Amino acid sequence: MNLRTLLLCVAVAVLAGGCASNKEMYYWGGYENALYKYYKDADKLEQYTKTLGRAIASGERSNRVAPGLYAEYGYALLTMGDATQALHYFELEKKTWPESTHLMNVMIKSANSATSSSTTSEGGSQ
Numbered sequence: 001m002n003l004r005t006l007l008l009c010v011a012v013a014v015l016a017g018g019c020a021s022n023k024e025m026y027y028w029g030g031y032e033n034a035l036y037k038y039y040k041d042a043d044k045l046e047q048y049t050k051t052l053g054r055a056i057a058s059g060e061r062s063n064r065v066a067p068g069l070y071a072e073y074g075y076a077l078l079t080m081g082d083a084t085q086a087l088h089y090f091e092l093e094k095k096t097w098p099e100s101t102h103l104m105n106v107m108i109k110s111a112n113s114a115t116s117s118s119t120t121s122e123g124g125s126q
Contacts (some may be wrong), residue, residue, distance in 0.1 A: 029055025041117035049076040067097050071104065074111070083114040 005040035034051035038044045052073040074089030087108060094104035 025064065027055065027059035027062060027064040028066050028069075029058050031055055031066070031069065031072075035040060043074065045079060049073070049080060059111070065096065067100075068093070070096060071100065071107065074107065078107075078111055080113060081112045086111045 007088060030051050034048045038048035052069060056065055056069055057072055059069065070089045070093035074086040074093065077083075077089065078086035090104045090107045094101050094108075
C-alpha cells in the first residue's frame with residue numbers, strides 16, 4: 001500500500017466519523033412538528049407558543065438555541081397580543097444572531113406600534 005492510498009483511507013475514515021456524529025449543533029425542541037401542527041390548524045397557536053417556549057428554555061440550558069427561535073417565539077407572542085414580551089424576544093434574536101438585525105428592526109418597529117396602539121386604545125377608553 002503506498003502513501004497516497006493510506007492518506008485517502010485515513011481521510012475517508014475521518015470524514016465518515018464526522019458524519020456519524022449524533023450531536024446537533026442547535027436545539028430545535030420539537031419546533032418542526034409544532035409548526036406543522038400549527039399550519040394545519042391555526043387554533044393551535046397557544047400550543048405552538050408553549051412548545052417554542054420550552055424549546056428556548058432547553059436550548060438556553062445548553063447554550064444551543066437555534067437561529068430564528070427567539071424571533072419565531074416573539075412573533076407568536078405578538079400574534080397573541082403580547083407585544084411587550086415579543087419585543088424582548090426580538091431583541092434577544094438580534095443580539096444572539098446579528099445577521100438578523102435588519103429583520104428584527106422591522107419586527108421591533110411593528111411590535112412597538114402594536115404596543116403604542118394598544119396603549120392609545122386603552123387610554124382612549126377611559
